[in-house]
Amino acid sequence: MVWVSDIIQGILVGGLYALFACGLSLLFGVMKVVNLAHGDLAVVGAYIGIGVIAVTHMPFLWSIPVVCLLMAVLGYVLQRSLIQSALNRGELTTLIVTFGLSIVIENGLQQFFTANTRGIGVGSSLLTASFKLNSQIQIGWLPVIIFVAAVIVLLVLQYFLSASKYGRLIRAVADDREAALLSGVNARHVFGVAAAVAFATVGLAGVAYGMASTVTPFTGTQTILLFAFAAVVIGGLGSLWGTLLGGIVLGVAQEVGAQINISYEQLAGYVIFLAVLVLRPQGLTARRSQS
Amino acid sequence: MTITGESTLLPRVARRVTRSRRNVWWTGIVALVIVVVFAILPYQVYSGTTAILGQAFVILTLACMWNLLAGYAGLVSVGQQMFLGLGAYFVLIGAIHGIDPFVALPLAAIASGVAALPLWWLVSRLRTGYFAIGTWVLATAVALFVQQFQSIGGGSGMALPGLSSFGSTLLSAYTYWAGLVVTVLALGATYLLLRSRVGLVLTAIRDDEKAARSSGARVDLARMLVFVVAAVGCAAAGGVLAIQQLGVSPSSGGDFDVLWTAKMAFAVIIGGIGTIEGPIIGTIIYMVLQQTLQQYNEWYLIVLGVVAIAITLFARRGIWGLVDEHLGVRLFPVGYYLWPSGGRPVKKTAKQSG
Numbered sequence: 001m002v003w004v005s006d007i008i009q010g011i012l013v014g015g016l017y018a019l020f021a022c023g024l025s026l027l028f029g030v031m032k033v034v035n036l037a038h039g040d041l042a043v044v045g046a047y048i049g050i051g052v053i054a055v056t057h058m059p060f061l062w063s064i065p066v067v068c069l070l071m072a073v074l075g076y077v078l079q080r081s082l083i084q085s086a087l088n089r090g091e092l093t094t095l096i097v098t099f100g101l102s103i104v105i106e107n108g109l110q111q112f113f114t115a116n117t118r119g120i121g122v123g124s125s126l127l128t129a130s131f132k133l134n135s136q137i138q139i140g141w142l143p144v145i146i147f148v149a150a151v152i153v154l155l156v157l158q159y160f161l162s163a164s165k166y167g168r169l170i171r172a173v174a175d176d177r178e179a180a181l182l183s184g185v186n187a188r189h190v191f192g193v194a195a196a197v198a199f200a201t202v203g204l205a206g207v208a209y210g211m212a213s214t215v216t217p218f219t220g221t222q223t224i225l226l227f228a229f230a231a232v233v234i235g236g237l238g239s240l241w242g243t244l245l246g247g248i249v250l251g252v253a254q255e256v257g258a259q260i261n262i263s264y265e266q267l268a269g270y271v272i273f274l275a276v277l278v279l280r281p282q283g284l285t286a287r288r289s290q291s
Numbered sequence: 292m293t294i295t296g297e298s299t300l301l302p303r304v305a306r307r308v309t310r311s312r313r314n315v316w317w318t319g320i321v322a323l324v325i326v327v328v329f330a331i332l333p334y335q336v337y338s339g340t341t342a343i344l345g346q347a348f349v350i351l352t353l354a355c356m357w358n359l360l361a362g363y364a365g366l367v368s369v370g371q372q373m374f375l376g377l378g379a380y381f382v383l384i385g386a387i388h389g390i391d392p393f394v395a396l397p398l399a400a401i402a403s404g405v406a407a408l409p410l411w412w413l414v415s416r417l418r419t420g421y422f423a424i425g426t427w428v429l430a431t432a433v434a435l436f437v438q439q440f441q442s443i444g445g446g447s448g449m450a451l452p453g454l455s456s457f458g459s460t461l462l463s464a465y466t467y468w469a470g471l472v473v474t475v476l477a478l479g480a481t482y483l484l485l486r487s488r489v490g491l492v493l494t495a496i497r498d499d500e501k502a503a504r505s506s507g508a509r510v511d512l513a514r515m516l517v518f519v520v521a522a523v524g525c526a527a528a529g530g531v532l533a534i535q536q537l538g539v540s541p542s543s544g545g546d547f548d549v550l551w552t553a554k555m556a557f558a559v560i561i562g563g564i565g566t567i568e569g570p571i572i573g574t575i576i577y578m579v580l581q582q583t584l585q586q587y588n589e590w591y592l593i594v595l596g597v598v599a600i601a602i603t604l605f606a607r608r609g610i611w612g613l614v615d616e617h618l619g620v621r622l623f624p625v626g627y628y629l630w631p632s633g634g635r636p637v638k639k640t641a642k643q644s645g
Contacts, residue, residue: 096361097603100596225424
């Protein structure tokens with residue numbers, strides 16, 4: 001029974017990992033940017049949430065739209081300035097620039113907010129609220145809410161990319177930039193919008209992480225970026241639903257690993273990641289990689 | 292390619308090909324003098340100075356290796372801390388089994404090079420950006436794996452046995468010399484590697500990977516070689532670090548911290564990526580910043596990061612690139628110059644355009 005409970009917990013955590021991963025996946029899919037600062041930006045989102053709540057005393061739920069909006073603006077600005085000028089100079093440059101950004105953000109957060117762990121208080125009633133499936137399996141409401149939110153975000157993202165006007169523009173620019181430019185599309189603006197959307201999901205993921213757990217300035221590089229990347233690789237590059245599957249596999253592996261021995265938690269996740277890399281480099285969802 | 296194109300246009304005169312524009316005998320002699328001066332320093336200065344130079348040796352060795360990876364082979368690895376940590380831990384394992392840490396150091400470097408082969412097999416499936424995070428994940432996995440063994444310190448690290456037999460003065464001098472030897476070997480190996488046939492392939496990859504592939508250059512083999520060489524170099528630096536720190540630590544801020552890769556990368560980028568001289572300049576700047584800003588905690592890393600981003604965007608080839616552009620000086624001649632008889636060199640084959 002304890003295993004069933006672990007698997008359910010793992011699935012629920014997987015939703016959060018998918019939320020982290022979809023921003024990474026989106027930026028790579030649209031502009032071939034592998035954003036090494038992804039995890040740190042999620043932590044920035046969490047800190048914005050903590051700061052906004054501390055200053056305005058607003059209910060924690062209200063902080064979510066504020067964080068998403070601020071992160072979207074940050075994404076647009078960052079894309080139009082740093083990332084775009086790095087993109088113009090080639091792929092290695094974007095890697096170096098985003099890696100530099102990651103280190104600068106991480107150490108900057110440490111200077112201003114110290115290395116203490118912080119969390120977003122959701123109130124003890126929600127943090128401990130749970131329901132029972134049977135006498136042995138107890139599931140917290142907060143992980144369920146985060147999982148549902150992640151699935152909704154993926155659905156909205158899927159709809160946005162496939163059916164909305166901007167989604168079509170984004171896909172057009174991603175598929176063939178020159179052709180899109182010839183048709184009069186302002187590719188830079190479209191890239192900016194895509195980055196804004198990706199950053200909004202990153203911000204949401206950061207806030208969700210801050211609620212479910214705690215963050216330090218180093219959470220971004222030590223866990224979030226690596227988990228997001230592992231979820232992307234396990235699920236298969238360039239597929240949103242593959243990302244959810246990848247997140248779930250990663251989450252289940254971690255929970256089961258932790259059940260065997262608490263020190264195996266993260267290692268188990270990475271072992272699965274490496275196994276997928278060896279046995280099935282195209283990811284679990286059998287689509288051909290789009291890179 | 293431009294060489295054959297242009298040489299048909301040139302008048303048919305006797306030509307000669309040299310490695311450098313000027314005679315480089317003097318640079319060799321100067322290099323030798325510098326090494327000798329560094330070698331006798333422990334007799335002349337306080338151990339505080341040699342300790343700082345010891346840090347510089349570690350950074351310079353790491354920077355040389357990262358420069359080979361990212362500057363020539365096009366492999367932006369964010370997981371080099373994996374080999375730094377492996378080198379440190381192999382020295383520890385040797386020391387636990389009674390091997391003198393200074394003897395264990397070269398063995399640890401070789402063992403890490405062997406370990407690099409299966410690790411390369413894993414990450415070579417990933418391209419550019421995914422390679423970067425893939426190496427990072429692998430480094431984290433290796434660090435977590437190492438922590439599972441309590442006999443080598445588990446999650447909390449361990450002091451290095453076998454150093455207590457040295458007196459403190461002798462130990463700091465030996466540590467310094469070990470760092471110096473590793474650094475000279477790293478620079479020498481980089482220089483010789485780039486002058487070899489593999490170096491030609493690497494320079495071709497640096498300038499245009501597709502063209503290199505289509506000309507039949509064995510790109511993947513050259514990349515694997517660089518990955519292994521960089522593993523050996525980073526492991527040697529890690530071994531030196533373990534001796535300097537008198538122990539190993541697997542946790543945040545320890546031997547497996549990604550900040551090590553940040554430091555080596557920043558030194559390379561600021562100094563000049565894709566040149567041998569760049570890492571030297573970058574290490575000097577790194578050390579100066581670190582020493583002047585050290586009372587402000589990690590601010591030197593923030594400053595280095597911002598400078599590295601700015602240089603990547605606005606002066607791609609770093610500070611040495613600017614020097615080379617304006618003065619045409621090479622301390623380590625790895626390209627070729629083509630001279631028409633008696634005239635000025637017309638073309639360098641290893642053209643370093645951005």
